[in-house]
Amino acid sequence: MKRIFLLLSLVLGLCATSVRADVDPAALKALGADDFDAKSGAIATLVAAGDADARRILTALSDDALAVAGERIVIVAGDQVLDAATGAAIKPTPASPESISLNNSLRQQVNSALAALRLLSADRAERLASAKSLLSDMGEGATLLPLLDKALKQEQDGEIKPILVQLRAQASLASPDAALRLQAVKDLSNSASPAVKALLLGLLEKQGDTFVEPDEKVRAEAQFAIKAIDSRLVWSDLSGRLFTGISLGSILLLAALGLAITYGVMGVINMAHGELLMVGAYSAYAMQGLFRSHLPDYVDYYVVAAVPVAFFAAALVGMAMERTVIRHLYGRPLETLLATWGLSLVLIQAARLLFGAQNVEVANPAWMSGGLQLAENLSLPWNRLVIVAFSGFVLLVVWLMMNKTRLGMFVRAVTQNRPMAGCVGVPTARIDTLAFGIGSGIAGLGGVALSQIANVGPDMGQGYIVDSFMVVVLGGVGQLAGAVWAALGLGVVTKFLEGWAGAVIAKILVLVFIIVFIQKRPQGLFALKGRFVE
Amino acid sequence: MRTPVTVKLFAGLGPKGWLAVALAALVGWVLVPMAHLLLPEGHPLHVSTYAITLIGKILCYAVVAVAMDLIWGFGGILSLGHGVFFALGGYSFGMYLMRQIGREGSYQSDLPDFMVFLDWKELPWYWTGSDHFLWALFLAVAVPGLIAWIFGYFAFRSRIKGVYFSIITQALTYAAMLFFFRNETGFGGNNGFTDFKRILGYSVTAPETRLALFGLSVALLLGALILGRVLIASKFGKVLTAIRDSESRVMFIGYNPLHYKLFIWTLSAMLCGLAGALYVPQVGIINPSEMSVANSIEIAIWVAVGGRGTLIGPVLGAGIVNLSKSWFTTSFPEYWLFFLGLLFILVTLYLPQGVVGAWAKLRSRKAAKPAAPAPAPSVKAAATPEPEMPAGSAAKGASA
Amino acid sequence: MQNRRTFLKAAVLSASIAAIGGLSSSAYAADTIKVGILHSLSGTMAISETALKETALMTIEEINAKGGVLGKKLEPVVVDPASDWPKFAEKARQLLSQDKVAVTFGCWTSVSRKSVLPVYKELNGLLFYPVQYEGEELEKNVFYTGAAPNQQAIPAVEYLMSKEGGSAKRFVLLGTDYVYPRTTNKILRAFLKSKGVADADIIEEYTPFGHSDYQTIIAKIKKFAGEGKKTAVISTINGDSNVPFYKELGNAGLKAKDVPVVAFSVGEEELRGVDAKPLVGHLAAWNYFMTVKNPENEKFIKMYRDWAKKAKLPKPETVVTNDPMEATYVGIHMWAQAVEKAKSTDTDKVIAAMAGQTFKAPSGFTLKMDETNHHLHKPVFIGEIKADGQFNTVWKTKGPIRAQPWSPFIPGNEGKQKL
Secondary structure: OHHHHHHHHHHHHHHHHOOOOOOOHHHHHHHOOOOHHHHHHHHHHHHHHOOHHHHHHHHHHHOOOEEEEOOEEEEEEOOEEEEOOOOOEOOOOOOOOEEOOOOHHHHHHHHHHHHHHHOOOOOHHHHHHHHHHHHHHOOOOHHHHHHHHHHHHHOOOOOHHHHHHHHHHHHHHHOOOHHHHHHHHHHHOOOOOHHHHHHHHHHHOEEOOEEOOOOHHHHHHHHHHHHHHHHHHHHHHHHHHHHHHHHHHHHHHHHHHHHHHHHHHHOOOOOOHHHHHHHHHHHHHHHHHHHHHHOHHHHHHHHHHHHHHHHHHHHHHHHHHHHHOHHHHOOOHHHHHHHHHHHHHHHHHHHHHHHOOOOEOOOOOHHHOOEEEEEOOEEEEHHHHHHHHHHHHHHHHHHHHHHHOHHHHHHHHHHHOHHHHHHOOOOHHHHHHHHHHHHHHHHHHHHHHHHOOOOEOOOOOHHHHHHHHHHHHHHOOOOHHHHHHHHHHHHHHHHHHHHHHOHHHHHHHHHHHHHHHHHHOOOOOOOOOOOOOO | OOOOHHHHHHHHHHHHHHHHHHHHHHHHHHHHHHHHHOOOOOOOOOOOHHHHHHHHHHHHHHHHHHHHHHHHOOOOOOOOOHHHHHHHHHHHHHHHHHHHOHHHOOOOOOOOHHHHHOOOOOOOHHHOOOOOHHHHHHHHHHHHHHHHHHHHHHHHHOOOOHHHHHHHHHHHHHHHHHHHHOHHHOOOHHHOEEOOOEEOOEEOOOHHHHHHHHHHHHHHHHHHHHHHHHHHHOHHHHHHHHHHHOHHHHHHHOOOHHHHHHHHHHHHHHHHHHHHHHHHHHHOEEOHHHHOHHHHHHHHHHHHHHOOOOOHHHHHHHHHHHHHHHHHHHHOHHHHHHHHHHHHHHHHHHOOOHHHHHHHHHHHHHHHHHHOOOOOHHHHHHHOOOOOOOOOOHHHHHHO | OHHHHHHHHHHHHHHHHHHHHHHOOOOOOOOEEEEEEEOOOOOOOHHHHHHHHHHHHHHHHHHHHOOOEOOEEEEEEEEOOOOOHHHHHHHHHHHHHHOOOOEEEEOOOHHHHHHHHHHHHHOOOOEEEOOOOOOOOOOOOEEEOOOOHHHOHHHHHHHHHOOOOOOOOEEEEEEEOOHHHHHHHHHHHHHHHHOOOOHHHEEEEEEOOOOOOOHHHHHHHHHHHOOOOOEEEEEEOOHHHHHHHHHHHHHOOOOOOOOOEEEOOOOHHHHOOOOOHHHOOOEEEEOOOOOOOOHHHHHHHHHHHHHHHHOOOOOHHHOOOOHHHHHHHHHHHHHHHHHHHHOOOOHHHHHHHHOOOEEEOOOOOEEEEOOOOOEEEEOOEEEEEOOOOOEEEEEEOOOOEOOOOOOOOOOOOOOOOOO
16 A cells, blocks of 8 residues: 555655656556555556546546457557557557456556546546545555645645545554644544544553653543544434435335225235236336437436336236136135245246346436435435435325326225115226236336346246235224335334344344234224224 | 934045045055065065154154145134144153153253253143153143134134234244244254254164154044045035135124134144154254244145145145155256246146146046037136135035 | 045045056166256246256357267256256256256255255265355355355455455445345454454445345445544345346445445346446456356357347357356366266266366366365456446456365364365
8 A cells, every 4th residue: 555655755746747648558557467565566567657648548548448458458448449658549440449457456456546547637527536535545655645735735726625625634644743643633523524523532542551642631632532533423423324224114015005906995815916016027127128229328217117007018918817717706805815825936027938037237326326425424326316206206196197187086995885885876897907906017117116226037026916905904904104104114113123133034024014014903003984893 | 313423434534435545445454564663675565664763754644734734725814833733742742752861861960962062950831741642742732722712712703804813823933933942941952952852762773663653643644535535525514615705694693703713723733733743853953943924824835736625635645745745856956946836837827726626627528528518617717716806616515 | 426526536636646656667778968057937936047048058069069078969858947946956856866967056045055055965966066155065066167165255255355456445245134144244353353353344344135225235334434534335135136236336325436335246247237337346356257268158148149149048158158167167067077077967977077177167267176075166256347237357366276165264164165
C-alpha cells in the first residue's frame, strides 16, 4: 500500500510539469502478462506517467475493457477496438480479444490512483465523485496527506471542501503530532460513517500493553466521537431494519394477494399458486430474452413489458386450470387442494422440460440495480424500493377493481353468499372463472417482482406457497385489508426476530405464532361479519 | 350390558375377514421368509433382499395411509402434517438405533458421532434412556401421541376445521422440519441418523433381522386394519362418521365432537409413530426431509387413490403409488412428476372413491345389468357428494 | 360384506406383489460391464446433479468408443433417486443386487452419501463420489474424487489473509444450516484461531434451506465490516440460495474490494442463473475452473459441448463445465484404468488397483489417487468471478496437494488418515 501512495506523491510532481511522453511499451506488455506482480508494476509506471494516455488505459483497465489481441494491447469500446498505446481504431477488427483481468488488490490500486488523479481535475463533478469514492476507500491514507492539503488549498467548492476536510482528518489520525490528531478526531465526530467509526475504534485498541493511540486526551475524544457517530447510526440502523421488514412484507403481499382472491371467492386452496408465480417469473425471463435479441437498445425496460405479459400468461394458465379441473370440484375444498397440488407438479415438470432444470438468469435492469444512499450506513436497494412501490400499485388496482367496478361487486357478492348472488342474476360460473383468472394474473405480477430478487427456476414456487397460505389464513378470508396487514406484519416481525435470533429460529417462531394465533381467532385478523353455523 | 372386547373383536371382522387376515399373516410370516431364505437366488419364486426392503418400506407407508384414512376418510379431517408424526416415531426409535452403534462410530465415542462433532460432552436430557429398547418404543408412540393431543386439543376446541385445519397442520410440519434441520436441536441436522449397526444385539443387515422387521410390519398393518375395522363398526365410529357428515347437527343432538375427533386424531398419530419406528431400521436413514410438506401431501394421495372411507383402499393406494414411483424413477425418470401430478388430478376428478370405489361401481353395474339398468343408489350418492360433506360419503357405500 | 372380501383381495394382492418383487430380478448380461449412475434427475437436487449424469454418460461413451474396458463395452444404468434420501438407499440396493453393477458413480449431498453407505458396505459395492465435502469420513467402498476441506477451504482462507488477497483480519462465516457448512466452519474457526484471529473477529451465521431473503444478513455483514479491520466473508451457502444472496449483495453496495466473498459451492453452473456483473471480484475456490488453459481441458469442454448437442440439452451452446463434472470425468477414467490393471471388476481387486492410479486431468495437473486414503491429490485454484460468469484464476497451488479427510483442526482426529 505504502508504495502506491509514494508513487502517487510522485505523480503530483509530474502532473504539475505535465510531461508528454509516449506510453512505455514494456509496461503495456506487462499488463497483458499473467503475473500479478508485473501488472502491479506496470500500473505504477502508468500512474507515474500520469498523462492522458495513461489515464485512458487505466480507465479501460478498471472498466474491464482492456484486452490482449495477439501481441497487441487493445481497448474494446463497443464494436470498435482501439490500440491502447495510441487510442486509434484498429482495422480490421482483431478477432476475439481476451480481456485483461485484475484481482481485488490491483483493482483497488487502479481505482484509488484514478480517484487521486481526478481530485485535481478541472471538472467539478469529477472532483466530487473522486472525493466521495475516497471517503469509503481511502483507509488510513497517511501518505495522501500532502496531496489532500494541496487539493484542499485549491478547492473552492462548498460541497467538495467538507469532504476533503474529512479526508484530511482521516489521513492525519496517524500523524505523529498529538494536537493534530486531537483536532482530527474532533473533526471526525461530525461524521456518520461506519468507516470512520472503524478508524476511531482502531485508536482504542491495545497492542500488547500500550494503546495504539498513546495520548489519553485523544483517546477520550475518540470515545466521545464514537458515541456521537453511534447515536447517528442507531436511527439509520433501525429504519434500515424497518425497511427490510416492509420489503419482505410487500413481497409476501404480492405472493399472497392473488391467493386471497381465489380463496376468498371460491374457498379453493390453490396449491398450484406458487407455480403461477413461476409462470410470471418465466414470462419476465422470456421478455428479457426477446428484448435482448430484438430490442437491445431498450433492454432496460423489459421489466415494464413483462408486467402485462406475466399477468395475462398467468391468468390464462389459471383460467385453464379453473375450466378443466377446479370447476368440477366446487364444494369439495379438500379435494381441490389435492388436485391443484397435482397441477403444480405437472407445471413444475413442464417448466423443467421447457427451460431446463437449471435456474435461469434474470438480470436487474440498470435502473433497478444499486441502491439509494440515504445515509452512510443506510442504502436502500432500488429493486426493493421498486417492488414496494409496485406492490402498492397492484394493491390500489385490486382495491379499485373490487370496490369500484361491476365485476368487483359481483366477485364480492359471490364471496359473501354464492346462492343468493346466483338468485339475483350474477353469473356465478363466469365470475368464478374471471376471479380465478384475476387472482392468477396477480400471482403472475408477483412472479415478475420475485424474478428481480430471487431465483427463477422450476422449483421457485414451492418456497413461497407455505408463506402465502400463512398470510391468507392470518389475514382472514377474502379480506384485502387482512392480507395487507398480515403480510406487512409478518414481514416486519420476521425481520426483527431474524436480527435477534437468526433466520432459522425466526421462521419457526413465526410459524408457531401463526398456529397459536389461529387458535384464538380461527377466522383470521379480519373475519367476515355475519352469522354462520359452520 | 357391555359386550366383552374379544366378542366385539371377533364379530367386528366376521369369519371371512379373519380368514383373510390369517392368509395375509401366512404370506407375510411364513411364505415370504421361506421364499427368501430357502429358495436359491435365481429361482423364479425367490424373494430378493431388495424386494423385502422395498415391500417392508411400503408396508410402513400403508400403515400411515390407514392412519390417515381413519381421520380423513372417517373423521373428515384432512391433515397435511402426518409426516411429522411418522418422522417423530422414526426419530424416537432412531435414537435407540444410534445408541446401539456404541463405540463403532468413526470417533469411537459413547456419544453418537454428530454429537462428538458438535463438541458435546454428554447426552442432552431428552436422550436419557434412549439406549433402552422399550423406552424407545414407548417414545415412538408417546411423543407423536402427546404432540397430536396437545395440537388437536387446542385446534378442535377452537373449532378449526376444513381447509384451515389442513393449512395449520402444514405449518406445524414445516416448522418441525426447520427445527430438526438445525444442528443444535440434537438430532443430527440434515444428515439425520444413519449407519445403524444392530437392534437388540442383532445385526440390522442380517437376513433374519430383515425378515423379523418385515414380519412386524405385516403384523402392524394387520393390527391397524383390525383396529380400524372394530372402531368403525363400534358406536364410536358411527358418531365419528356423523361428525364428518354434519358436525353441527351432531353437536345439536348433544354430543361433544371434541372428544371424538381428539381420540381418533391422537390414535392416528400414534399409529404413524409406530410405522415410523419400523420404517427407520428397514430403510436405514431418518432425516428431516420426511417432514417436508410434499411428503405429507403424498400420504393424502395414497389414501385418495386407494379409496377414502374404506380400510383396504389406503393399503392399495400406498402400494400402487410407491411401486409405480419405484418403477417410473428407473424407467422414465423425467416423467415421474407428470405421472404423479396427473394421478392426483384424475383421481380427484374421476375416481372420488379411489380404486376401491371404482371397483365397487363396476361390480354393482355388472350386478345391476340383468335386473335393472339404474345404478345402485349408494354408489350414486358416493359419486356426487353434497358440498357440505367434504370427505364424501364414501364410507356408506364401501364399508357398510 | 364388501369389506371382508376386500380383506381376501388384500391377501392375494400382497402375495402377488411379493411374487413380482421376486421375479423382477433382471437377467445378467455377461458381454457388457454395467455401470450405475445414481444422480437425482427430479426434485430439488436435479439442478446440480443432472449435469453429472450427462458427464458420466459422455465419459462412458468416450471409453466405449476406444474399445471399452477389458474388451467389453460399458453399459450405463441410470436411476433417479428423486432427491429423496431413503430412495437413494433403495436405488443403490437395486443397482447392486438387481442390476449387479460393477461400480456406481453418484450422489451429491452428504446426506445422500450417508444414506447409501450402509448398502455399499453390506453388499461390498464400489461408489465414486464426485463432490467437495466436509470430510470426517473414510470408507473402504467409497472413492472421493471431490475436495476434502484442506483442498478447498483452508487454501482459500490463507489467500484471503495474504497481502495479495487483501490481508483480511475479520471473518464472517456464512452458510446454509447443514453439515457441510457446519463442519467447514468448525475447521476454519480452529484454523483461524491457530493463525491468531480472536473469537470476537469471527461471526457465524446460518440460514435455512432455500432461504431467499438476505437483507438482514447483509446488514449484519455491513455492520460487522464497519467495526474494524478488513473483513472477508466465507460463504458455504447452498446452491439455490446463492442467487438471492448475490443479488442482495450487489444492490446493497458491498463491493468485492471492500468485503470480498469467497464461496465454496458456487461454480460455473450456479453462476449461469445470475447476472454476474455486480459480482465481479468475488471469489471461489475449486480444484478446476472451466477457464483453465491446457489441451486436456479444451478437449473436455469440446467433448461436453458436442455431447450437449447430441443429447439435446436445453441451449447446448451455453453449457458450462465445472468442478464436480471434472471429478466425475476423472473418477470414471481412473476406475477404467484400475479395472484394466486388476483385470477384473471385482470390488476388492479394483480397490487395490486404484491405489496410486494417475490421470492427466482437465485441471492441467496429473492427479493421483492416494495409496491409503481413497482421496485424490488435487490442485487448488482461487478464481475471481468475471462479468461473464466465468472465473479468472488469481492464485493456485504449485501442484496437487494430498487430502486430509480427517481434519487436524478437529480434536481427536490425529492419526486417522488412512483406512
